[in-house]
Amino acid sequence: xxxxxxxxxxxxxxxxxxxxxxxxxxxxxxxxxxxxxxxxxxxxxxxxxxxxxxxxxxxxxxxxxxxxxxxxxxxxxxxxxxxxxxxxxxxxxxxxxxxxxxxxxxxxxxxxxxxxxxxxxxxxxxxxxxxxxxxxxxxxxxxxxxxxxxxxxxxxxxxxxxxxxxxxxxxxxxxxxxxxxxxxxxxxxxxxxxxxxxxxxxxx
Numbered sequence: 001x002x003x004x005x006x007x008x009x010x011x012x013x014x015x016x017x018x019x020x021x022x023x024x025x026x027x028x029x030x031x032x033x034x035x036x037x038x039x040x041x042x043x044x045x046x047x048x049x050x051x052x053x054x055x056x057x058x059x060x061x062x063x064x065x066x067x068x069x070x071x072x073x074x075x076x077x078x079x080x081x082x083x084x085x086x087x088x089x090x091x092x093x094x095x096x097x098x099x100x101x102x103x104x105x106x107x108x109x110x111x112x113x114x115x116x117x118x119x120x121x122x123x124x125x126x127x128x129x130x131x132x133x134x135x136x137x138x139x140x141x142x143x144x145x146x147x148x149x150x151x152x153x154x155x156x157x158x159x160x161x162x163x164x165x166x167x168x169x170x171x172x173x174x175x176x177x178x179x180x181x182x183x184x185x186x187x188x189x190x191x192x193x194x195x196x197x198x199x200x201x202x203x204x
């Protein structure tokens with residue numbers, strides 16, 4: 001496990017943790033929601049067993065990203081099954097230990113918070129870096145972990161209103177940048193579909 005904790009992680013805080021499950025490791029981010037802006041207090045990557053231990057002893061609220069979709073490739077299918085087991089295991093441990101939790105699919109939390117159910121990694125990063133304070137005592141997030149840690153932060157922030165916590169609004173400038181990014185994503189997807197259709201026509 002790689003755990004990074006801020007020196008601020010103590011005292012009278014409103015803790016909200018998010019989990020982005022994976023086939024091998026699971027990303028966990030814990031935020032303090034008591035201030036004007038969410039503050040990232042800790043982040044870590046855990047095995048399934050370590051995640052169960054974390055959830056059983058945690059304080060505050062928990063948001064878990066649930067897996068959705070299908071896979072036909074054997075390797076991809078195996079990864080999807082392992083990820084589902086990690087998410088389901090965290091949910092079971094939370095239920096047994098009386099942790100108040102919410103489960104959201106990736107499309108749900110992206111749609112609820114960013115207004116784009118298929119928001120790209122870049123769009124998520126823009127939203128988080130515009131709304132979340134990163135405690136100065138907290139070491140930087142490794143580039144290799146950033147995508148999963150940011151997803152854990154995102155699902156937590158999106159779930160906040162479900163726990164009676166305030167909704168975290170994305171500033172207008174950041175939303176404009178996200179809209180531009182998603183416009184580029186849609187254009188690339190449209191070009192890819194056009195190329196695929198052209199190849200099918202030539203092969204027919």
